[in-house]
Amino acid sequence: MSAADPFSDLAEVEVLPGWRTAQGDHVAGLRITLADGWKTYWRAPGHAGIPPQFSFTGSASIGSITPHWPTPEVFDQDGFRSVGYIDSVVIPLTLDHASHAEPIALSGEISIGVCEEICIPVHLDFEAVLPPDSQRDTSIAAALIDRPLSAAEANVGAVTCRIAPISDGLQVTTQIGLPSTGMSEHVVIETGDPDIWVSEADVARSGNQLSATVDMVHSSGSAFALDRSALRITVLGSDQAVDIHGCSRS
Incomplete structure (x- = not known):
């Protein structure tokens, strides 16, 4: 080296x-x-x-x-x-x-x-x-x-994404069927496109349902399409982490 x-x-x-x-x-x-x-x-x-x-x-x-x-x-x-x-x-x-x-x-x-x-x-x-x-x-x-565990290894249930327009881009809310991964849970959502800025996720849990909401803005400032199947969602909990590929329409 x-x-x-x-x-x-x-x-x-x-x-x-x-x-x-x-x-x-x-x-x-x-x-x-x-x-x-x-x-x-x-x-x-x-x-x-x-x-x-x-x-x-x-x-x-x-x-x-x-x-x-x-x-x-x-x-x-x-x-x-x-x-x-x-x-x-x-x-x-x-x-x-x-x-x-x-x-x-x-x-x-x-x-x-x-x-x-x-x-x-x-x-x-x-x-x-x-x-x-x-x-x-x-x-x-x-x-x-x-x-991180795969979705299958973590027994992840349904994973859906709701996409809504905002003034400068898109807001994406994902719902994940997943038991608690620990006291502190963070969610990272990646698009695979370096030109799309993604905000930190607002995360909430209700029982075995975990939700995360992010805003996405293209660096050009223009409108863009989003492929749900290409999204990568990582849940980082204090007890375990889970790597999820893609989501369906909510």
């Missing part, structure tokens, strides 16, 4: 080589270690956070690369909610690989925000060769287990 940024003493990244699966995919990981007391952000960091970005342009013999995010923590930062990790995090990667037997050259850059009293963008380079005969890594395995 080599640093590409003058603030790289606040964070470092290490490639965990991981293992080759029977299907030919390779499971690796990026371990991000921060200076004591500093934090970094989840894929949807909240308004006070800096979204992480990956580039794997220097890699060879790889098709798609899919990151798997462990369950994050929710922080209050100057009255704004942010979502992320303190001190360190391992982000597992699934690499679609064309050959079962050949090593993989993994190379790229990660851009993250790191925060204590202030927030600073940091850019870090990484490079490693992933051999086909590497062993299962307990750190990667633990991070995979620490992911």
